[in-house]
Amino acid sequence: MVGTDVHAFDRLVEWLERWHAGRDALAPPVRLVVQHGRSRAPRLPDAAPFLAHDELQRAMTEADLVVCHGGPATITEARRHGHLPIVLPRDPARGEHVDDHQQLFARRLGAAGMVRLVETEADLVAALDKGVADPLSYALTADPGRPDPRAAAATAVGRIVEDLVRSSRAPGRRRWWR
Template sequence: MSPSHGCAPAPYVLAAVGTDVHRFDRLVDWLERWHADRGDVHVFLQYGHSRTPRLPGAASFVGHEELQRAMAEATLVVSHGGPATITEARRAGHLPIVVPRDPTHDEHVDNHQQLFSRRLGAAGMVRLCESEAELLATLDEGLADPSRFILTADPGRPDPRAEAVARVGQVIDDLMARRIHQRGGGRR
């Protein structure tokens, strides 16, 4: 996904809007305008159901493993306000630049991405950008000093989804054990 030209690879920005059925053309427009002035930066945009961008190599959807590889190679990661994408970016060692979907632009059904992203932004867990000016300034800042957007990657950390599944399994086991105990020890 990220092309290398000569000895030093070009800066590489990965942007992912997720898989929601709503369009996120506002972010597509912002990235296109920003990229038009910066031909030396490669932008890979996963654009979902949004309009097809005028960015080389953009894709509507990519598989999970391909997205993980792209995150590992990226200089900066831009994400919609979806918890899964934000978590994956952080696990890959990035402080994600987050542009939450806005329901007033028909980008989502409610404002949960805005509320979630604002909370993470206040905690310093993401760089929140709710306007085009904020996004463009943050991208320029990140390219000028990428180290400000790097976290310590921890690929060995357990996947929180696996932990959640294990907890649900334990709850089900506990409920079944209670039910069996209430029935007097099992089936007859």
């Protein structure tokens, strides 16, 4: 899941494609559902630019693993569905976002054990291989009726950051950071 940001996140899509193509032919098949947003469409059968809310919920319910960008809402949804998400934050130096808030946010959650942070292709491959071999290693106790309070706090912080970024780009607004 790359979210709905206007920036492409081709790096994650390409890394997933390479991992999937490089799997041992004798290994059990792995089905990837890739929501690629404005990124290049991957050469995978179950790829879509965007998923409707009910499709996203179904995909997360049926998934063994969730790999996503560092967006607070996506992370919260994955955790609510019982997944310790594998998170690759977008990098503004690569044109994947406007600033480094996803990196800061994901690193903080990674340090707290709330996500499996990956920042290199090798990290992603290792996380996926581990998850395919033992899906329970990335499973949380899911209780859709009771949100994780830490995830709710993470979402609140994410909204604050997003509001700050959005307001800083408003016409006529002077940037408060210099």
